[in-house]
Amino acid sequence: MTVWDDLRKHRKATADRPILELFENDNRAPGFSVDLAGLLFDYSKTSIDETARDLLVKLAETTGVAPRAEAMFTGEKINETEGRAVLHTALRNLDGAVSVDGRDVMPDVRAVYERMRSFATDVRSGSFKGQGGKITDVVNIGIGGSDLGPAMAAIALSPYADGPRAHFISNVDGAQAHDVLAGLNPETTLVIVASKTFTTIETMTNAETVRKWMGETVRTPTAQFAAVSTALDKTESYGIPATRVFGFEDWVGGRYSMWGPIGLSLMIAIGPENFAGFLAGGAAMDAHFRAAPLAQNMPVMLALVGIWHNQICDCATRAVLPYEQRLSRLPAYLQQLEMESNGKRVAMDGSDLVENSGPVVWGEPGTNGQHAFYQLIHQGTRVVPCEFMLGREGHEPDLAHQHRLLAANCLAQSEALLRGRDLEAARALMAAKGLKGKELDRQARHRVFPGNRPSTTLLYPKLTPFVLGQIVALYEHRVFVEGVILGINSFDQWGVELGKELALALDPVLKGEAAADDKDGSTRQLVAYLRG
Numbered sequence: 133m134t135v136w137d138d139l140r141k142h143r144k145a146t147a148d149r150p151i152l153e154l155f156e157n158d159n160r161a162p163g164f165s166v167d168l169a170g171l172l173f174d175y176s177k178t179s180i181d182e183t184a185r186d187l188l189v190k191l192a193e194t195t196g197v198a199p200r201a202e203a204m205f206t207g208e209k210i211n212e213t214e215g216r217a218v219l220h221t222a223l224r225n226l227d228g229a230v231s232v233d234g235r236d237v238m239p240d241v242r243a244v245y246e247r248m249r250s251f252a253t254d255v256r257s258g259s260f261k262g263q264g265g266k267i268t269d270v271v272n273i274g275i276g277g278s279d280l281g282p283a284m285a286a287i288a289l290s291p292y293a294d295g296p297r298a299h300f301i302s303n304v305d306g307a308q309a310h311d312v313l314a315g316l317n318p319e320t321t322l323v324i325v326a327s328k329t330f331t332t333i334e335t336m337t338n339a340e341t342v343r344k345w346m347g348e349t350v351r352t353p354t355a356q357f358a359a360v361s362t363a364l365d366k367t368e369s370y371g372i373p374a375t376r377v378f379g380f381e382d383w384v385g386g387r388y389s390m391w392g393p394i395g396l397s398l399m400i401a402i403g404p405e406n407f408a409g410f411l412a413g414g415a416a417m418d419a420h421f422r423a424a425p426l427a428q429n430m431p432v433m434l435a436l437v438g439i440w441h442n443q444i445c446d447c448a449t450r451a452v453l454p455y456e457q458r459l460s461r462l463p464a465y466l467q468q469l470e471m472e473s474n475g476k477r478v479a480m481d482g483s484d485l486v487e488n489s490g491p492v493v494w495g496e497p498g499t500n501g502q503h504a505f506y507q508l509i510h511q512g513t514r515v516v517p518c519e520f521m522l523g524r525e526g527h528e529p530d531l532a533h534q535h536r537l538l539a540a541n542c543l544a545q546s547e548a549l550l551r552g553r554d555l556e557a558a559r560a561l562m563a564a565k566g567l568k569g570k571e572l573d574r575q576a577r578h579r580v581f582p583g584n585r586p587s588t589t590l591l592y593p594k595l596t597p598f599v600l601g602q603i604v605a606l607y608e609h610r611v612f613v614e615g616v617i618l619g620i621n622s623f624d625q626w627g628v629e630l631g632k633e634l635a636l637a638l639d640p641v642l643k644g645e646a647a648a649d650d651k652d653g654s655t656r657q658l659v660a661y662l663r664g
């Protein structure tokens with residue numbers, strides 16, 4: 133019997149036990165929570181009991197989560213399909229020491245960080261100018277990992293944004309470039325071309341569009357361009373001088389890269405001090421992840437709850453529900469982090485994955501989602517494990533009553549999912565409204581909530597740069613732990629390649645320069661329609 137078998141056996145034996153019953157033990161809530169430097173992760177509203185937790189922890193032990201994490205932190209090449217180390221953690225631990233291939237990587241990391249700081253300071257103070265004077269706006273052109281992190285964080289940390297306004301262009305759909313540029317003055321705009329490879333077609337196409345737009349007004353557009361990349365030869369041939377190029381190494385994965393130069397637009401918007409706070413939050417989570425025993429380790433327990441729901445309870449999806457409007461882009465950020473990392477059917481060693489791959493991740497901020505898709509979460513036939521997030525305090529003290537209402541809604545949702553409402557209560561409700569007989573029976577059934585639906589809640593003091601750093605690093609390590617347990621390499625993304633190749637081949641077809649003869653009937657029909 134493997135630990136997986138034991139977990140399934142235990143699940144089967146306890147599947148009918150209501151989660152609510154577990155609360156007969158007074159210590160249930162604190163006992164099934166992880167408390168860490170102001171963060172509280174409560175997973176007590178799940179069906180995980182002590183036996184399940186012991187088995188899950190055993191699973192993390194037997195799959196070697198802790199030694200694998202050490203291998204990551206110490207620069208071993210754990211991204212085996214690309215032969216690379218995985219060291220985004222080095223970007224936020226600037227006093228640390230770590231070597232790759234026998235070379236200390238930290239002097240370069242610190243040097244680039246110092247250059248970022250000084251450039252960000254110059255842009256913010258006005259000593260770096262555009263043709264029309266002080267920079268008022270920064271446009272980050274990038275996609276995927278070169279967009280989602282800073283774009284998500286720029287919204288999350290907007291109360292700290294006292295520098296030039298940050299804008300993001302990612303989509304190859306020219307509508308986005310058009311709409312973003314429409315509000316900007318080219319003479320006071322700084323453009324950051326952010327691409328790890330500096331070959332991504334969307335980014336290079338948008339960079340050309342923006343360069344052309346700027347060139348209509350500004351004498352030397354590239355004088356207002358900076359670049360962030362691992363491909364320094366390509367940034368040079370693009371015409372961006374080395375003083376405004378911020379490099380990083382291939383051991384920083386795209387979706388793990390916001391801590392370094394990819395975060396430049398964020399650093400300019402919120403200032404180097406606040407950016408340092410963000411890094412410190414990430415580093416604090418790293419230190420906890422490295423040192424805490426598995427059962428008291430927040431990323432490990434978040435991952436084990438994920439494994440329990442997805443692989444053991446067969447819930448193919450999870451909803452991330454931040455009760456924090458400024459985390460509106462967090463679900464999109466986590467979609468890339470989680471689904472590009474753990475959406476794989478082949479294990480690290482080339483064999484077929486034995487378990488299901490990572491879940492479908494989605495979500496929206498509360499309370500908006502409540503008025504849209506929570507219906508399905510409460511009464512649909514499928515169970516969707518929910519991950520709530522909420523701060524104790526907002527940034528608007530004069531609107532504290534609204535924050536209280538927000539918090540009440542967040543807690544009410546997890547309570548409703550847990551408790552539900554049975555037929556008897558629904559009938560009493562209908563009877564109080566004066567319904568009788570068959571009509572009462574019929575109406576009451578629609579008002580039953582099955583309850584017993586699992587959720588977790590992550591509470592934090594306030595969405596500061598430090599706390600955002602903690603949260604992002606928490607989720608990064610969660611993805612890592614789930615990947616190790618499933619035997620996946622969480623750091624490659626071969627699954628995005630085929631579509632890119634086919635798009636390149638289809639561009640001339642749509643232009644009418646190549647035939648669609650080798651395409652399937654559907655694609656030929658779509659091409660014919662688009663060609664008009």
Ligand SMILES: O=P(O)(O)OC[C@H]1O[C@H](O)[C@H](O)[C@@H](O)[C@@H]1O
Nearest residue numbers: 276277278327328329332386628
């Ligand atoms: O930063 P870039 O090299 O431009 O890559 C941007 C993005 O595109 C790729 O297709 C990958 O799916 C992402 O992981 C990556 O973040």
